[in-house]
Amino acid sequence: MIDTHSHIYSEDFDTDRSESIQRAKEVGVEHIILPNCDSGTLPHMLALEAEYPGYCHAAIGLHPTSVKENYREELAMLKSELERRKWIAVGEIGIDLYWDKTFLEEQIIAFQQQIEWALAYNLPVIIHVRDSFRETMEALTQYKNLGLKGVFHSFTGSLENAHEIIDFGGFLLGINGIVTFKNSGLAEVVRQIDLKYILLETDSPYLTPVPHRGKRNETAYTLLIANKLAETYNCSLQQIDDQTTRNAKSLFAI
DSSP: OEEOOBOTTSGGGTTTHHHHHHHHHHTTOOEEEEOOOSTTTHHHHHHHHHHSTTTEEEOBOOOGGGOSTTHHHHHHHHHHHHHHSOOSOEEEEEEEOSSOOTTHHHHHHHHHHHHHHHHHTTOOEEEEEESOHHHHHHHHGGGTTTTOOEEEETOOOOHHHHHHHHHHSSEEEEEOGGGGOTTTOHHHHHTTSOGGGEEEOOOBTSSOOTTSTTSOOOGGGHHHHHHHHHHHHTSOHHHHHHHHHHHHHHHHTO
16 A cells, blocks of 8 residues: 555654654555645655655645745745655645635745646646636646646546536545545545545545544555445455555556
């Protein structure tokens, strides 16, 4: 299994990070992808990647909720990082209108700039969408048929949303602990999507799956999500593991 989205570098893991990673390895997680948020999270993420080379893989991006008045400075930092070294992806990027709509225009500018860099460096994108599906798809329109690839992280949309993403081309859907929430309805949607479009992710320390909901999430719980998907697709855990791992390795060139 591959956890394609984990903020395990965050302070939530400061007391037991190495133990948490050991637990992930014990249940069969062979890679963890670390999405960046902004210049403040970058040092912590890079330190973790350096500690676990070949296991933890850093992405570089400006999270939409980190787009503020100084977003151009943040983007300049990102550009210098892209020039400095190889990254696994550009992310996490996108549009978030759940908390604050003040910087919508700037979020779109930052999102599209980072997409252009992803295309220039031939990297996949990790897209964050919250209360912004239509705005996100509109921002993506001009990049259709240009070879853009990536994942819609924490997908919680309708079947119609899923088909729109898949029909765009190049995108997979990141499924996390929300699929285990009884009232989310996500399992019913996912059941109708070909497994070749699905990635496993935790979004640790957030979105903890049942039966640990309400507590800190961690990468070891990727197994709980995979088990739920095996139940959803009425197939073996091994099939979920094999296909989603294949999907992740192909997208992120691991």
